[in-house]
Amino acid sequence: MTSEPFFTAARPQYLFINFGPGVRWNQNDPATITDARFDEPLSRVGRAADPSRARRLGLSFILSYLHSPPDRIDATLGRILDLSLGRDVPVLVVLDGQNWWGHRHDLWNWWDPAQPGYRPANRLNVEWTGWGPEHAVKICWRNWGRQIRVLPAPNLAAPRFRRACETELRRLARRIKEWADRLPPDMRHLFPGVKVGWETSVGVNAYHYPGGNRYAERYPSDPSRDPQHGLDMKKDFAGGLAPLGYAALVSRGGSRLIRGGPVTLADQEQISADYLRFLAGVCRRAGLKRDEIMVHAGGQFAPWERHYSHATALNPDSVPGWSLYNRAPEDAGDLAAVLAKAGRQDWCAAEWLSFARTADGWAEAFERTLDFRRCRSLSVYNWESIHNRPDALEGLRRTLAEPPRQPR
Secondary structure, three states: OHHHHOOOOOOOOEEEEEOOOOOOOOOHHHOOHHHHHHHHHHHHOOOOOOOOOEEEEEEEEEOOOOOOOHHHHHHHHHHHHHHHHHOOOOOEEEEEEOOOOOOOOHHOOOOOOOOOOOOOHHHHHHHHHOOOOHEEEOOOEOOOOOOEOOOOOOOOHHHHHHHHHHHHHHHHHHHHHHHHOOOHHHHHHHHOOOEEEEEEOOOOOOOOOOOOOOHHOOOOOOOOOOOOOOOOOOOOOOOOOOOHHHHHHHHHHHOOOOOOOOOOOEEEHHHHHHHHHHHHHHHHHHHOOHHHEEEEEEOOOOHHHHHHHHHHHOOOOOEEEEEOOOOHHHHHHHHHHHHHHOOEEEEEEEEEOOOOOOOOHHHHHHHHHHOOEEEEEEEEOOOHHHOHHHHHHHHHHHOOOOOOOOOO
């Protein structure tokens, strides 16, 4: 007697192509989610020749729910879901509240009375470089190919920040769930679940140079004066820069409320894990099942022992996920050991890209990831990285034509 296969036509293994937010579409304008934009990867790659092989090509869109007015987010989400149904294309909606939160001046503006939302108490909603609100940051930096200035990193444990996240996330998760519940049985494959978090970590995608506030104060419109060296992950978990996380530790309370000791790697891991548990819990309360919620943890880098454990993504309410850039999962630090210790099989490659230069190389990279344990999905970041790469597209095409293999 054979056991029921984990992946089926109704419950496939997904390969998603993510559209980079703000590149050729804008979450403020649902009209930028055009039929042509939606169809482009499908026409270039093609769908699996036989859907019963249980692999499906899908698309991924990131909606940063604190970065735009709610009505704009709602309209864009509606457009995505309508096209998913109309084109019979699975869509993974990624719901982010951490990396971009520009619309919520009322949460982060603690220093500029000339701008909307000014409130000195907003110091409590952003991160600090020391054990008090006098150390609140005004500016952070991010490098996703080049360094840019970004808003101060949010305090992931701040009550007001969490209430804002819960309000928006719960509404959007419920809407997606209601849409999924209306799908006819033969179209349930369109709903892979939702993904929350976006490389959730502290001080990685919003890092702060020591004394960094002075750059915002002295050169508010001139980033050319900013340091450019960024994070050095060979040094420590903070990349050699100013560790953040003090505000979150104060908000969480407990034994770490002492003056003098620095934030540690373990502190940042706990802050990140707690925030992902919070996001997964909001989605569960919105009606989603555990296996319909994927979380995306960040902060895992070589040298692995100096950075976050993959265990930060593990919680009982979701499927864990991590970023994998040109690396197989079995070669990614403690990822395999963490899953084995927890007795977990299902996981997702929440953000993925190969640096292969041949179709064979791409196909091998896809398979090494998809074959590892029960990889629920793999999300290629981004379409803009592969759309002019015949080798990548052919590797993706070959992978879609194959059935899922026996997990390793």
